[in-house]
Amino acid sequence: MSKHHIEMTINGRRHTSDVEARVSLSDFLRGDAGYTGVHVGCEHGVCGACTVIVDGKAVRSCLMLAVQADGAEVTTVEGLAAPDGTLHPVQQALLDEHALQCGFCTPGVVMTLAALTNGDAKPSEAQLLIALSGHICRCTGYQGIRRAAKKLASADHGGKT
Amino acid sequence: MKPAPFDYVAPATIDEACAALAEAGGGARVLAGGQTLMPLLNLRMSQPFIIVDINKIAELKGIARGDGCTRIGPMTRQCEVIASEALARDLPVLVQAVCHIGHHQTRNRGTVGGSIALGEPAAELPATAVALGATIEVRSTRGTRHIPAGEFYLGPYMNALDADELVTGVSFPDWPKGHITLFREVAQRPGDFALVGMVGALSVEGGRIARAGLGWFGMGPTPIRAKAAEQTLLGLPLDRIDTQAVAERAIADTAPFDEHHVSAEYRRTVGARIFGRTLREALKTGELA
Numbered sequence: 001m002s003k004h005h006i007e008m009t010i011n012g013r014r015h016t017s018d019v020e021a022r023v024s025l026s027d028f029l030r031g032d033a034g035y036t037g038v039h040v041g042c043e044h045g046v047c048g049a050c051t052v053i054v055d056g057k058a059v060r061s062c063l064m065l066a067v068q069a070d071g072a073e074v075t076t077v078e079g080l081a082a083p084d085g086t087l088h089p090v091q092q093a094l095l096d097e098h099a100l101q102c103g104f105c106t107p108g109v110v111m112t113l114a115a116l117t118n119g120d121a122k123p124s125e126a127q128l129l130i131a132l133s134g135h136i137c138r139c140t141g142y143q144g145i146r147r148a149a150k151k152l153a154s155a156d157h158g159g160k161t
Numbered sequence: 162m163k164p165a166p167f168d169y170v171a172p173a174t175i176d177e178a179c180a181a182l183a184e185a186g187g188g189a190r191v192l193a194g195g196q197t198l199m200p201l202l203n204l205r206m207s208q209p210f211i212i213v214d215i216n217k218i219a220e221l222k223g224i225a226r227g228d229g230c231t232r233i234g235p236m237t238r239q240c241e242v243i244a245s246e247a248l249a250r251d252l253p254v255l256v257q258a259v260c261h262i263g264h265h266q267t268r269n270r271g272t273v274g275g276s277i278a279l280g281e282p283a284a285e286l287p288a289t290a291v292a293l294g295a296t297i298e299v300r301s302t303r304g305t306r307h308i309p310a311g312e313f314y315l316g317p318y319m320n321a322l323d324a325d326e327l328v329t330g331v332s333f334p335d336w337p338k339g340h341i342t343l344f345r346e347v348a349q350r351p352g353d354f355a356l357v358g359m360v361g362a363l364s365v366e367g368g369r370i371a372r373a374g375l376g377w378f379g380m381g382p383t384p385i386r387a388k389a390a391e392q393t394l395l396g397l398p399l400d401r402i403d404t405q406a407v408a409e410r411a412i413a414d415t416a417p418f419d420e421h422h423v424s425a426e427y428r429r430t431v432g433a434r435i436f437g438r439t440l441r442e443a444l445k446t447g448e449l450a
Contacts, residue, residue: 002168021169021212024203043163044200045267057240057269063199064270065192067169068216112266133351134264 006070010035011079019066026050028066029076037077037107041136048135051108052076058115058131077107080114090114093151099144105137109145117152125153164202171214175221175300178327181213183302187324189213193236193275196267221274221329224248230296230332235274239263242273252333254293254342254362258285261344264352274328280313280320280383283354285346287314288384290331292361292376298330305329314383336372340364341447343375345439347431349422355379356423357432359411359439361387363394365447370394370402380432381416389413390436399444408437 007016015033029038029052041047043062050061053075080088087095090113100106112131116123123131128149137145172178182189188210192198201207215221221236224245231251233242242248242259249256262268262276262285276286277297290297290310297308299322306326313321322328346358361375373391378384390411394402417428 004169020166022164022166022202024163024199027163043203045196048264048266051266058266059269060196060266062203063195063267065169065195065199065212065214067171068192068195068214116265130351131265134266 004067004070006067008069008071009073011075017066021065021067023066024062025052025054025064025066025069025074026061028069029061029074032066035076035078039104039107041104046136047105048108048112049105051111051135053111053115056115056118058112075111075114077110080110088114090117090148090152093148094145097144097147097151099140099148101139105135109135109137113149113152123153125150128153165205165208167202167209168211169214170211171217173217173219175218175327175329176302178213178215178218179300179302179325181211182325182327185211185213185325189324191215191278191327193278194238194267194271195275196263196271197275197279197281215327226251226335230334232330232332233273234330235272235277235328237273239268239271239273239276240265243268251335252293254344254360255289255333257342257344258289258360261285261346261348261355261358267352273331277310277313277331278320278322278328280318281354282317282382282384283356283358283379284384285355285358285360285378288358288376288378289360290333291384291386293333293336293374295331295333297328298332299326300329301326310384311386316382336362336374337364340372341443343439343443345435346378347435357417357428357435359387359432359436363443363447365399368400369396369398375411377411377415377432379417380428381418385414385416387411387414387436399447402440402444404441404444405433405437407440408433411436 003018005018010033017032026038026040029035039049041049045060045063051058052061054072090110170181190209192212192214222234225232239259295310297313299306308321341363343361346355348355358378364372373394375387375390390407393407393410412433417425419425
């Protein structure tokens, strides 16, 4: 099967590779580029764990081929915290509200909230909560995640991705 | 849970895409937003020889109004429909319907044409196209066809497209300013497939129903137009409509089936209730307008 040359920016760094067309973006990010913060759960778009930001929008990376992200700008959970280790406001809010336990679903939740609160966006609590319906968490019972979302809806949260 | 190997092309024009589909002789799948095809590939329920990715075809994107209709390019993403001020003004019920498709994250990739072509019986967009009398434009190397949405769906995931044809546009006829919109669905959780749903529009002239487009989703093997209910409503004065009787007539056009978490009887019962309630509330709004 044909190989395709692709080039994309991941967390601000350029990556080039030759991939088979059937490789999903999630597998490419984990296996080829080494960003294992992208968690692969169901691989059919139900669980939301693999959510990353592609060209500013939160998408399921298991439902996109790596070859389709040619030329795109991709952000994974590894790209959020500042170089000195300061957490992104979304990460800090989840930490403060005890919104994670095993952490498997967390990177996806973080990326959805980060995409929606990026820049000048001022999403309402309702908007954030309905977007969180795209994530399945099997251990927190969601209440901590909901509290974090509530905090983010009202907080002033910088301009970082 | 990885796709079987396939070849991949990403044409830049409709003509190139049609040529690729013609050459594949039925062994190709078209990749639009991928929010259904990618799961099917990952689960190996679909194993095409070649994927024709239409994401790079600029002429398949966009929303334009003219000639008495709003034409939506099939590669218009669902999130773009939700963000469109023109659609919020001209076809608010379409925006309402699209807000219920999947999740925020899947609407960022999922497209209008992908959902229209798939023909999931419980999906919002095909039913909206059928209810509002949309026309689906399809192209192949052999030419262009315009298929009424009401004739497009043949069964679950079965449509009138030939293997070499590509959906190139969906045209929704204009509805008069201030028309009444109806939409309601029942699902187990936000983002789940609807168990029962209804969608439609009504226009009023001189206090009477002048035009009606009503449809069901999740109520049979295809989206269903509620023709008997439409006929009952036409010409009736707003204050003389027995909404529950209309809902019962609407149910007569459905053919729901049993599934593991919902019975056909449940669908008929709940369907009649939500149809009647949505109609009643919409008419109340219409009287005030």
